[in-house]
Amino acid sequence: DTGVSQDPRHKITKRGQNVTFRCDPISEHNRLYWYRQTLGQGPEFLTYFQNEAQLEKSRLLSDRFSAERPKGSFSTLEIQRTEQGDSAMYLCASSSLWTAEADTQYFGPGTRLTVL
Amino acid sequence: AQKVTQAQTEISVVEKEDVTLDCVYETRDTTYYLFWYKQPPSGELVFLIRRNSFDEQNEISGRYSWNFQKSTSSFNFTITASQVVDSAVYFCALRRYNDYKLSFGAGTTVTVRA
Numbered sequence: 001d002t003g004v005s006q007d008p009r010h011k012i013t014k015r016g017q018n019v020t021f022r023c024d025p026i027s028e029h030n031r032l033y034w035y036r037q038t039l040g041q042g043p044e045f046l047t048y049f050q051n052e053a054q055l056e057k058s059r060l061l062s063d064r065f066s067a068e069r070p071k072g073s074f075s076t077l078e079i080q081r082t083e084q085g086d087s088a089m090y091l092c093a094s095s096s097l098w099t100a101e102a103d104t105q106y107f108g109p110g111t112r113l114t115v116l
Numbered sequence: 117a118q119k120v121t122q123a124q125t126e127i128s129v130v131e132k133e134d135v136t137l138d139c140v141y142e143t144r145d146t147t148y149y150l151f152w153y154k155q156p157p158s159g160e161l162v163f164l165i166r167r168n169s170f171d172e173q174n175e176i177s178g179r180y181s182w183n184f185q186k187s188t189s190s191f192n193f194t195i196t197a198s199q200v201v202d203s204a205v206y207f208c209a210l211r212r213y214n215d216y217k218l219s220f221g222a223g224t225t226v227t228v229r230a
Contacts, residue, residue, distance in 0.1 A: 107162075
């Protein structure tokens with residue numbers, strides 16, 4: 001079974017630029033999550049998809065952030081007009097309600113964003 | 117609101133010593149799920165165990181064991197005979213029964229020295 005994959009693994013950008021990250025979940029997982037992790041902290045929830053529907057967005061997700069999952073498979077997270085405070089690890093996870101480990105979230109390797 | 121507290125920031129041990137990681141949680145729910153994840157230097161969060169609130173049976177899996185005590189809201193994790201490969205940040209997490217998101221603690225960094 002292929003795990004969750006994320007691309008790119010690292011991104012360095014200048015303040016004000018737009019960036020887009022991609023997440024490919026475990027195949028047949030219908031739920032997909034984005035989290036953000038800053039240095040020395042645990043991951044914090046950003047948003048959640050069930051199939052292609054975005055069902056919840058955290059207050060952490062400002063208007064500059066947008067996430068999509070157009071066909072219920074891969075997802076993208078875009079940050080517009082990046083700020084230095086956006087520097088963090090962005091983690092994607094997926095889960096399936098229909099497995100024995102009902103709805104356990106499996107994480108990808110993350111995308112580390114550095115905003116200069 | 118849910119809250120997970122991992123009071124130990126860092127633990128350093130010599131190989132073959134046992135390591136116990138503390139996790140205390142707060143929730144008003146009667147049904148919930150608890151998790152432990154491991155994050156090695158590569159950055160990927162690796163799922164270790166999931167425990168349902170109605171299942172207080174403790175578990176041993178190889179060198180790992182878990183002690184879930186609902187009465188004290190604790191879900192502690194022990195590594196027996198630690199190895200250098202166990203060096204990582206370990207996170208405890210909580211999820212409500214009817215919710216999707218995980219609430220993580222701040223993590224405990226475990227360093228195992230040869």
